Amino acid sequence: MQYNQLEAAGERRLCVSDGTTTYDLTSADDSLRSFGDLARAAGLTRSTVDDLADALIEDADTLSLEEVDRDVTVPVDAAEVWAAGVTYRISEEAREEESSKPDIYLDVYDADRPEIFFKATPSRTVGPGEAVGIRADSEWDTPEPELGVVLYRGEPVGYTIGNDVSSRSIEGRNPLYLPQAKVYDRCCALGPCVVSSQSIDDPHDLDMEMTIHREGEVVYTGETNTGEMVRSCEELVSYFTRHNAVPELAVVLTGTSLVPDSPFDLQVDDRVEISIEDIGTLANPVTQV
Incomplete structure (x- = not known):
């Protein structure tokens, strides 16, 4: 449902x-x-x-x-949204490309412990049709389409679509700038709905697609499958919840599955559409914050 x-x-x-x-x-x-x-x-x-x-x-x-x-508005009022990094090979390659210290990402993809980081609060999260933000002090920005696991008291109850909008230029200058590259006004979109866990046969076999429109033209389109993810949803949730007082409602985004080739840069008034099989399409315009 x-x-x-x-x-x-x-x-x-x-x-x-x-x-x-x-x-x-x-x-x-x-x-x-x-x-x-x-x-x-x-x-x-x-x-x-x-x-x-x-x-x-x-x-x-x-x-x-x-x-x-x-x-329609944001489908779940998650007190916290967290995200995983470098769970797809394309994400590892993008991190290394943008960074002035690429060696720091070499072992993350194959490491025992995944990268899990804080992403957004309700005030920083938008729903379907609302504008996602790009920072005014950033020179290189991209949307990041992700499958989101919806948790109630740390247990999965459904799935949604997430857009982990990020500043690649800020993160690329120094990995310690990751929080500024990831956490800011309108940095995260969720939607269009929550699909119950019982309605998804296998979250690790869902087709995904992202299309970016600019001035009536398609400037990017790409597709993949969650089967390309090197980690399972269960593993990512486990690392999020262990030794952590998690809120009643939370969302864990499972990693960036598609990255536009450089020098693509997200612009004001672009429209980002992210589709995941059995969930729907999350569409958001872009504004500057």
């Missing part, structure tokens, strides 16, 4: 789609206004989010696709 959070006139609602019909779960239970509310209720009843949604559907109003597209 696919879950969307909607917002209109300052009011949040939660809806679910079974592939043919979209249901307003808030109309069936006014206490369910976010994906977090549903995950929390499922946890209390020791059921899955899909089981709980199924029980509510017969009492829920239906919604049109037009209503969902009009009011």
Whole structure:
């Protein structure tokens, strides 16, 4: 099942789609206004989010696709978004290319311990159709399409799409600048929905595609499969949660799967579209922050 959070006139609602019909779960239970509310209720009843949604559907109003597209917002209010680095070979090559100290990345791809870093808070995260940001003090910026694992109390409950927008010029000057290259206003996009874990047969075999539009033209397109990821979602989640007081809701982005060839540089008013099989398409314009 696919879950969307909607917002209109300052009011949040939660809806679910079974592939043919979209249901307003808030109309069936006014206490369910976010994906977090549903995950929390499922946890209390020791059921899955899909089981709980199924029980509510017969009492829920239906919604049109037009209503969902009009009011859709970020699909999960994750208190923290974290991300993994160098989980695809292309990411290792890009890190080495941009860096003035490329040797630091040589052992990350094959190391026992993955790279896990903090990415965003809710105030820095945008949803479908909202503008992602590029820093005004950066000379080289790229979007980074990633599969996101949605966690409730450290346990996977679904998947979404993430855009880990990054400054390659700032990170390239010195690896210690990674937080500034990664964490800033509008640095992360999530969406368009959360697909439950039960609805994804294998998160390590999903086709992915990214297209970037500029002034009516396609300036980049690329595709891959999550099977190219050298680490599993379970491994990345394990390293995120170990010895760490994780928040109730979190998202772990699993690594950059596609990187435009240099000297590609993301520009204001570009439009980035990231598609992942069985999840959908996350589309965002670009602005400067």
